[in-house]
Amino acid sequence: DAGVTQSPTHLIKTRGQQVTLRCSPKSGHDTVSWYQQALGQGPQFIFQYYEEEERQRGNFPDRFSGHQFPNYSSELNVNALLLGDSALYLCASSLAAGASNQPQHFGDGTRLSIL
Amino acid sequence: GENVEQHPSTLSVQEGDSAVIKCTYSDSASNYFPWYKQELGKRPQLIIDIRSNVGEKKDQRIAVTLNKTAKHFSLHITETQPEDSAVYFCAASRGGNDMRFGAGTRLTVKP
Numbered sequence: 001d002a003g004v005t006q007s008p009t010h011l012i013k014t015r016g017q018q019v020t021l022r023c024s025p026k027s028g029h030d031t032v033s034w035y036q037q038a039l040g041q042g043p044q045f046i047f048q049y050y051e052e053e054e055r056q057r058g059n060f061p062d063r064f065s066g067h068q069f070p071n072y073s074s075e076l077n078v079n080a081l082l083l084g085d086s087a088l089y090l091c092a093s094s095l096a097a098g099a100s101n102q103p104q105h106f107g108d109g110t111r112l113s114i115l
Numbered sequence: 116g117e118n119v120e121q122h123p124s125t126l127s128v129q130e131g132d133s134a135v136i137k138c139t140y141s142d143s144a145s146n147y148f149p150w151y152k153q154e155l156g157k158r159p160q161l162i163i164d165i166r167s168n169v170g171e172k173k174d175q176r177i178a179v180t181l182n183k184t185a186k187h188f189s190l191h192i193t194e195t196q197p198e199d200s201a202v203y204f205c206a207a208s209r210g211g212n213d214m215r216f217g218a219g220t221r222l223t224v225k226p
Contacts, residue, residue: 004158033214042121042204042216043159056213059116090158103149104214106158 002027004093004107012113013081021076021110025093032074035090049074086114117142119207121217129225134195136220138205139187145207148188154201195224
């Protein structure tokens with residue numbers, strides 16, 4: 001049973017560039033959430049995708065956008081990269097089940113460094 | 116939006132002692148409270164969660180308590196072992212969607 005997988009594991013970019021990060025959810029899951037984790041801090045919610053639509057969004061600028069595909073995999077895109085975007089980007093998947101709360105399972109993350 | 120505060124930021128205990136980490140939340144509509152353990156360089160791993168319709172949940176050496184009136188919840192680890200050393204995060208969410216995390220507690224268990 002495959003868990004949440006993310007690619008790439010590491011990425012180095014320069015300011016102003018654009019980046020795309022990818023996530024495949026755990027088998028059987030249909031909901032994908034993205035988080036940014038700066039060094040020494042807790043994960044910060046970016047947004048969540050369900051049924052190929054952004055369902056909820058945290059306090060992140062429009063430079064952060066995403067997409068979910070019919071197979072439930074997801075991409076996170078960040079435009080006009082800033083030094084402050086350097087962080088570990090975590091993807092978590094879960095199973096939507098009406099109003100009930102389903103656990104989110106995390107991938108290993110993509111470590112993004114901006115030079 | 117939801118705001119989660121977590122204390123202490125660091126905690127050092129002797130092997131065999133108990134460890135307690137406390138979190139408070141601001142959104143009274145939050146109804147799901149998971150705890151994650153993150154070892155250095157690894158993914159956060161769910162260790163226990165509690166929903167707002169119960170006040171306490173236990174899984175072997177780990178227990179979580181929830182006080183909805185006071186809007187705080189706590190993680191209790193008994194008989195700590197060196198492998199319990201990690202950073203622990205609490206989180207709160209409404210409907211399991213946008214989870215808001217605390218800043219983390221670095222637990223060190225000294226042999």
